[in-house]
Amino acid sequence: MIDFLTSVNNLPRKTKIVATIGPSVANPEKIVKLIQEGVDVFRLNFSHGTLEEHFSVLQTIRKYDSQQKEFHGVIGDLPGPKLRIGEIQGEEAELLNGAIIYIIHSTLPGSLPVITVENDMLFALLKAGDIFFINDGLVRLRILSNQNRIILCKVEKGGIISSRKGINIPYLPDSFPSLTARDLLILEAIKDWDLDFLALSFVRGVKDILTLRKKISPFKKPFSIIAKIEKPQALDEIEDIVEASDGIMIARGDLGVEIPVESVPFWQKKIIFESRRRCKPVIVATQMLDSMIRNPIPTRAEVSDVAGAIFDGTDAIMLSGETAMGDFPMESVQIASKIARYTENHADFVPDVQKIISDNTDLSSAISFGAWEIARNLKLPVIVTATYSGSTARRISRFRPNIPILAFSPQYHILRHLKLSYGVIPFSMNLCTEPSELIEEMKRLTLASRFGKKGDKIVITAGVPLQKSGFTNLLQVEEI
Template sequence: MPRGTKIVATLGPASTDPAVLEKLIEAGVNTVRLNFSHGSAQDHTDRANTVRAIAEKLGRPVAILADLQGPKIRIGKFKTNKIELKKGDTFILDAACELGSQERVGLDYKELPNDVEPGAVLLLGDGEIQLEVNAVKGSEVYTTVLFGGVLSNNKGINRRGGGLTAPALTAKDMEDIKTAAALKADYIAVSFPKSAADMYMARTLLRAAGGNAGLIAKIERTEAVANLEEILDASDGIMVARGDLAVEVGDAAVPALQKMMIRRARSKQKVTITATQMMESMVNSPVPTRAEVSDCANAVLDGTDAVMLSAESAAGKYPVEAVEALVRTCLEAERSGESRVSNEFAQADGFKRIDQTVAMSLVYASTHMELKAIAALTNSGTSALWLSRYIGKVPVYAFTNSVETYRKMALYRHIQPVLIPTIADREAEILHVQADLLRAGKIAAGDRVAFTYGVPRGQGANTLRIFDITQR
């Protein structure tokens, strides 16, 4: 059984070299993340071109995820680059300050004084430094240090419980959407969306730029959790962005939220990426901790489509080893997990779409008869997406002549995309697919295989055929 859970790797200084990138893809990377918080438009375009050249050379589908920076909710810089705060110290966040000192620091996010009031708790960095607001006077936010530590330049700011009004899409993001469309990114991740309106705006800008990428909403604000259902409806998938989310809602709340978000996304046929500190220790270590392995395995058992590496592959000492560790973890978790047929399917009152009905009929058949493989002939990838939500123990090979669909399906759990030439006659296409599977050793004479496709061509999947393979 091929590995079902997909792996996303962030590119950076440790993984930009083509030789390293080739090793990452050979090791099992299915999607690369371009972090638009760093680098120029040309940098991202060059990296995308390199990824696609290597993927084509290796004959593997690799999707490109363009991750927008989002609003810079950060402090400014210090004259000395960093200071140390102690519990009980008073400290001022000043939107008018240019270079910080021991007493105050400037703000990249100039609206902060309008977003807080006495009693609010601000968390800096990854929440290691906590400040309680005492008063707001003009551009100045007066605080008392609750938990101190070393505070360095440009650390992020979160408010406990949410409530910062920064828009999800900045002027930079709007330009970056144009860049992502031009390099034909397969997915775009929108940082800090608070509602469906943020995702609708991103899609409007993307369409205006001529792009057709899938939109991934990064769930990292308290407001996003409250508005999860509408955000899911407006998106093609979500990223469980556990770093900023944990700072806002508290570490202890994240595991249950992760499970809930993945469950809700699956029920709505949306893809999910679980991110942040998956193998964090491997930035400096060639092996993960047991806790990290357990964390990644639990995400797999939760049903996530993909797990993501951030600093591990972007700046770590062992990027290839981190991918290999994830592959081992995913495979073992999948072996121990049961085939997932969701309660939504089992308890559904009825299906509204023909392609959904066909897919669900195949799910039922796969649980009651011995199938060696499923071959989904698809143009848009929709039938493959339906199958990816429910099929667990039968390999699903999604055949398409669309390069765009081929790459996009690289993120779907349990789906193995295959690019084939355009064949006008459907029966000839089925014979071509059968020959491909036989030649690759995926099936053998006498095996039972299911095929789904649309008739006439261009229609959604409306046909299901199951038959025993004969050698041709």
């Protein structure tokens, strides 16, 4: 009997892996090991750790890329209007069903029956009778009274809580700012960092995206914006949010607390499809291999969950606690990679293509579709694209071809962005101004990449002139 987790190690993986950095992997040796295990994009979670620690991690990644001539994307994840409990003496505590708990405004560590919260906005948001959740909905509490910054509540569903765990209040008011005072301080501190993406937490509408884009527009290097979908309000205008963003993260932990849990798979499928239609990379996140925080192998349900996200057509899967604070971070990446390889080898995305292309009748979309169709019908080994802004590669990627997409660009930051797109393998190239020169250079680089060999036919797409962003007008089949 073939072991499905070991039989596909040599297959090229197209689904990208995002790894969150935390105490378990924060030193340079472990970051390099994560890269070697196959991590494509790193997430710096600004809700935890210090900016100095995050900057050190960023420098390690950039140093590695410079030395090895590789490309890895880095996401800076803003805390957003996320309320959290404070520190807990002993780091964690168990809340029992029916227990009475006091929540007070303080910066000091709490000790049961007292939990502390630093952000005093919590006390303005809750009233007697309201419910709220701690730790991704695992613990549910009901407010008995709220007076003088002392909340008295009853534990309706108990569980373990630990320091700095998040608080969820269903339907957070729109008046709550999308960028908090803490976010603004972080933005000022990181404005010159060599990040690729900013993830905006708790997006409720397009206006939240526009607020952040306006804020970062004066930066020397404006970051691409990933909208984190974790509030029910966002679902009401999801298509517009996808259009306004540069990428999407489906943060199922918080989302699953605030909408009926049985509806999460439907929204996952819908958001992935809407992102693909608009050529926006999409990440499925939260509890992908959650049990591997403490165990060396995942549950069968978790394996199915990761595979399900890939069958749905996601660009990337994200590991959070598994790599940030887990006991088996490398094993988590290895397992995620093996599941992805096996699943991709059995996924059929062809039925999706006509639905995606039906609303895209421009020349660039037609040529990208043509490249996919030619490669499929002729059984070509790769699709080759020259791209200045990344749009040509992303247009092809949304069809989820079963062969690699080699993306050549003279722009390093675009190559790092493309590490988040399904099936795209980025390579650096010199700027070519003449079409004939560009084609010969891509043939040479494809041969050098070892994804094509002499005598192979390849399909080439590009926008000519190459410096013209977001435009694809060349389609050609060539022999290497």
